[in-house]
Amino acid sequence: MIICSLKKTIIVYLLCCSVPLIAQPLKLVYENHVLKTTEGNNAAMNALLMPYRVQLTDSMHKVIGFALSGMIKKQPESALGNLVADALLLMSQKKFDTPVDAALLNYGSIRSFLPKGDITVERIYEIIPFDNTAVLLPITGELLQQILNRFSEKGGCLVAGIRFTIDAEKKAVSIVIGNKPLQPLQVYTIVMPDFLANGGDGFIELRQLKYDSKNYLIRDALLDFIKLQTELGKPIDYKTENRIIYANH
Amino acid sequence: MLIINRRIFLKQSTRLASGFWAMNKATAFGPVTEEIKLTILHTNDVHGHLDPFPNDNSKMAGLGGVAARAAAIESIRSKTDNVLLFDAGDIFQGTPYFNFFKGEPDIKAMNAMGYNACTLGNHDFDAGMENLAFQLQQANFPAIVSNYDFTETPMDGKTIPYKIFHKQNMKIGVLGVGIELKGLVPKELYGKTKYLEPVAQANKTAALLKQQGCELVICLSHLGDWYYDNKISDAILAKESFGIDLVIGGHTHKLFEEPKMYKNKKGGDVIVHQAGWGGTHLGVLDYTILLKNKKKLVETHTVVIAKKTSE
Ligand SMILES: [Zn+2]
Numbered sequence: 191m192i193i194c195s196l197k198k199t200i201i202v203y204l205l206c207c208s209v210p211l212i213a214q215p216l217k218l219v220y221e222n223h224v225l226k227t228t229e230g231n232n233a234a235m236n237a238l239l240m241p242y243r244v245q246l247t248d249s250m251h252k253v254i255g256f257a258l259s260g261m262i263k264k265q266p267e268s269a270l271g272n273l274v275a276d277a278l279l280l281m282s283q284k285k286f287d288t289p290v291d292a293a294l295l296n297y298g299s300i301r302s303f304l305p306k307g308d309i310t311v312e313r314i315y316e317i318i319p320f321d322n323t324a325v326l327l328p329i330t331g332e333l334l335q336q337i338l339n340r341f342s343e344k345g346g347c348l349v350a351g352i353r354f355t356i357d358a359e360k361k362a363v364s365i366v367i368g369n370k371p372l373q374p375l376q377v378y379t380i381v382m383p384d385f386l387a388n389g390g391d392g393f394i395e396l397r398q399l400k401y402d403s404k405n406y407l408i409r410d411a412l413l414d415f416i417k418l419q420t421e422l423g424k425p426i427d428y429k430t431e432n433r434i435i436y437a438n439h
Numbered sequence: 440m441l442i443i444n445r446r447i448f449l450k451q452s453t454r455l456a457s458g459f460w461a462m463n464k465a466t467a468f469g470p471v472t473e474e475i476k477l478t479i480l481h482t483n484d485v486h487g488h489l490d491p492f493p494n495d496n497s498k499m500a501g502l503g504g505v506a507a508r509a510a511a512i513e514s515i516r517s518k519t520d521n522v523l524l525f526d527a528g529d530i531f532q533g534t535p536y537f538n539f540f541k542g543e544p545d546i547k548a549m550n551a552m553g554y555n556a557c558t559l560g561n562h563d564f565d566a567g568m569e570n571l572a573f574q575l576q577q578a579n580f581p582a583i584v585s586n587y588d589f590t591e592t593p594m595d596g597k598t599i600p601y602k603i604f605h606k607q608n609m610k611i612g613v614l615g616v617g618i619e620l621k622g623l624v625p626k627e628l629y630g631k632t633k634y635l636e637p638v639a640q641a642n643k644t645a646a647l648l649k650q651q652g653c654e655l656v657i658c659l660s661h662l663g664d665w666y667y668d669n670k671i672s673d674a675i676l677a678k679e680s681f682g683i684d685l686v687i688g689g690h691t692h693k694l695f696e697e698p699k700m701y702k703n704k705k706g707g708d709v710i711v712h713q714a715g716w717g718g719t720h721l722g723v724l725d726y727t728i729l730l731k732n733k734k735k736l737v738e739t740h741t742v743v744i745a746k747k748t749s750e
Contacts, residue, residue, distance in 0.1 A: 216684070216740045217727035218710060220698050221747035222720045223511055225503050227491055230510025238551055239489055239505065242536065242544045249539055315535060321565070323625065384625075403625040405567070407538075 250312035255416040258427040260306040265297060266346030266356055266434040270304055270317070273428040275350035277415030278408060282324045282381040285406045290326065291368055291378040292351030294337070296391050299348060299383055299408065309416055309426065318409040322383035325401040331367075331374040337393065338362035344391075346434045357437045383408055472729060475607050479657070479724040480512060480524045483689030484560065484716035486533030489544055492717065502719035505548040511721050512552050519725075521606040524553060527689035528560025528617070528661035531571075533717070541566045542574040550579045556602060558615030558659035559584050560689060564628045568593040583615035583659060586640040588633035601644050603653060609728065612648030614683075615659040616641050616676065618690055637662060637671055638679045645682035649738070654728065658683045663690040664699075664713055677701035677709040684740055685710045685724070692716035698724070698744060707739020723747070 261270035279293035302316040329337070341347040342356040354365040365372040383390075389397035419426060491504035516522050526549065531542045542563075549557070559582055563571055572593045575582050585600040601614045616637040620629040637660075645656045658676070665674045673688045680703045694715030701709045714722035725747070 214740050215729060216708075216742045218698070218742050218744045219725040219727075219747050220712065220744065221723040221725075222694060222696075222714060223723050224720055225507040225511055225718065226501060227504055227507045228501075230507055230514065232506045232509035232513065235506040235509040235548060235551060238547055239544060242489075242540060246535055246539055250535065321532060321538070388622075403627065405565075405625050405628060 250310065250315065252311050253308045254311060254314075254413065255309040255420040256425040257304050257306050257309055258425045259429075261304040261428055263297070263300050263303065266436055267430045267432070269428040269430055270300060271295075271297075271348040272350070272430065272433060273304070273415075273426065274300055274318070274408075274412055275348040276428075277412045278324060278381055279350040281411040281414050281418075282326065282406065285324070285404050285411075286326055286381075286402065288326070289379065290351075290381050292349065292380050294341075294352070294380055294382045294386070295348035295408070296341070296383070296386055297344065297347055298391070299385075304426075311413065314409060314413050314416070318412060320385070320408075322385045322408050323403055324381050324406045324408055324411055325384045325387045325403045327380050327382065327387055327396070327399050327401045328377045329380050329399070331372045331376045331378065333395065334367070334378060334380070335362065335365065335372060335374065336395070338365060340391075340393065349433050353433050355435050355437050363437070473608060475521065475609050475726075475728045475730060476519060477521045477523070477606055477609070477611070477655070477726040477728060478515060478519050479685065479687070479722075479726065480515065480522060481527065481687045481712070481714055481722040481724070482508070482525075482718055482720075483527035483661075483687070483714055484529040484692050485526065485545070485718040486529055486562065486716060487531060487537040487542075487545060488534055488717040488719075489536050489548060490534075492719065499717060499719050503717050505552070505718070508718055508721060509548075509552050515723065516553075521609075523555045523604060523606070523611065523613075523657075525613070525657070525659055525687055526554060526557040527659050527687050527713075528558045529562045529689060529716075530557065530560070532562040532565045537566070541570050543577070546574050546578050550577075554578075554580045555604065556580050556583050556613055556615075556659065558582065558661055558689075559587070559598070559617050560661040561618055561620060561623045564620065564624050567628055568630060568632075572597045583613055584617050585614045585644045586616050586635040586637045588635060590633070591631045592629075594632065601648055603648065603651060608730065609655065610651070610653045612645070612651070612653030612656045613659065614641060614644040614648065614656070616662055618661050618663065619671075638676055641676060641683060642679075642681050645680065649682045654730065655684050655726070655740075656682050657685045657687060659687050661689045664688050664693050664695075664711060665691070673711045673713075674699070674701065677703065677711055679704065680709060681705060682738065683709055684742075685712070687722070688713040694720060697746065700742060700744065703739060705739045708742040710742060710744070 263270050275293045283290045342362045343360045352367045354362045357363045387401045489505050492499040494500045582598045584598045589595045604611045619634045665672045673686045693713045698710045698712040703709045714720045
């Protein structure tokens with residue numbers, strides 16, 4: 191028996207020798223090593239990071255402007271939302287060097303509030319933590335109506351250059367753009383976050399449109415806008431002004 | 440065509456003959472089996488998370504940071520000899536560090552941790568190609584991309600298509616594949632960069648690496664692990680590949696509970712793994728490779744996977 195199986199092994203072994211070995215076995219032991227500073231904190235790495243941390247903290251604590259009143263985010267419209275939308279509209283006109291009809295941002299674009307008093311860079315990072323960029327799109331009045339309808343279903347958005355009413359059916363009505371009623375066939379130049387233009391928040395129809403980008407962050411637009419106001423000696427003073435209203439309210 | 444075929448045939452027959460000789464020698468003087476241990480460490484989509492995530496009750500609270508990562512890497516290196524450390528792209532973008540320093544501390548930290556190579560992610564283009572080229576110049580490790588043609592761009596000559604690492608008596612070939620930038624990265628940020636079909640480029644490069652005697656071929660990928668549609672992914676690449684043993688993935692920010700295994704075109708096993716994002720985890724892949732006969736070219740591998748149980 192033993193001899194027999196030994197013979198078999200030898201035969202198999204010899205067979206293996208005469209044909210090229212194609213597949214070789216590997217053993218793989220894996221682990222997803224969880225990284226926690228409590229389990230290991232490299233001193234050299236902390237030393238390497240320190241000057242960057244210090245400089246970052248200094249930059250983040252820099253005061254760039256002054257807010258006359260505290261501003262929160264709210265639907266359908268808020269002072270903070272108006273500030274961000276105006277900043278995007280004005281600064282993108284400068285950046286792209288072209289007239290822009292309106293700015294549109296999803297409500298989720300802003301994540302925090304602006305307290306009364308000194309405005310720090312860090313505060314702006316808290317309000318806009320995402321690195322979305324400003325993009326310009328040519329949009330027909332017809333498509334704009336659809337987009338505003340979608341925003342109305344969600345309770346509102348951030349706008350500059352546009353006013354509208356959200357009716358009882360949660361549709362956008364009485365839309366005014368550039369102080370004129372919305373024209374379905376007219377093509378408007380709209381600035382918005384690339385997030386929306388790439389089909390985010392369910393705006394799949396926007397994905398088909400070609401947009402223009404200068405890799406200009408929405409956050410940078412807000413920072414630049416506030417710095418510009420400060421240079422002009424103006425504090426940040428924003429209120430709601432019926433850009434978006436709910437009907438029957 | 441005929442000449443090429445004959446050349447391949449000649450090469451194969453010499454290989455066969457030398458292999459046969461080696462095996463004969465082995466039976467005469469005992470087996471030349473050599474067991475090599477190789478540890479592959481990997482990260483992906485770190486996105487500027489040099490500091491740990493803040494303690495805000497989220498799932499990632501307190502995790503990550505380069506200080507913790509460096510400590511873990513140091514500890515692994517102290518215990519084992521053959522270690523390779525890779526990143527699968529999207530090193531940049533995601534914290535104020537990037538907004539202020541454009542990737543400088545990230546590359547410095549990776550230098551200090553002794554990264555062996557990285558590939559490029561779409562977000563690595565976010566501060567422009569001049570910046571990416573500048574930051575990579577400060578790196579002590581190469582950026583490996585086999586499917587971007589950077590001719591006539593500031594990135595020309597700043598990446599390499601593959602690299603061979605020598606560990607013990609083994610050659611490990613590393614290639615890299617990047618995702619299609621069109622539609623994902625603003626045009627002005629990638630300019631004239633040409634995206635080449637990744638499967639063909641990966642197979643071509645892997646074949647070259649095998650030809651040069653690499654026992655193990657690793658592909659650093661920023662394609663993403665898998666998509667609902669037929670968009671090219673690590674899963675498709677693995678199944679369409681010939682000579683790749685391991686795909687270290689990224690882009691989709693997935694923390695694989697265990698590595699995925701696919702059969703390649705030759706019926707060999709291809710492993711795909713991805714380590715989440717934000718630098719909260721370090722992927723640790725401990726390979727034991729039996730070099731039964733080094734004279735023979737290994738075309739594919741069969742892999743037995745097990746989870747690490749304890750230290
Ligand atoms: Zn990513």
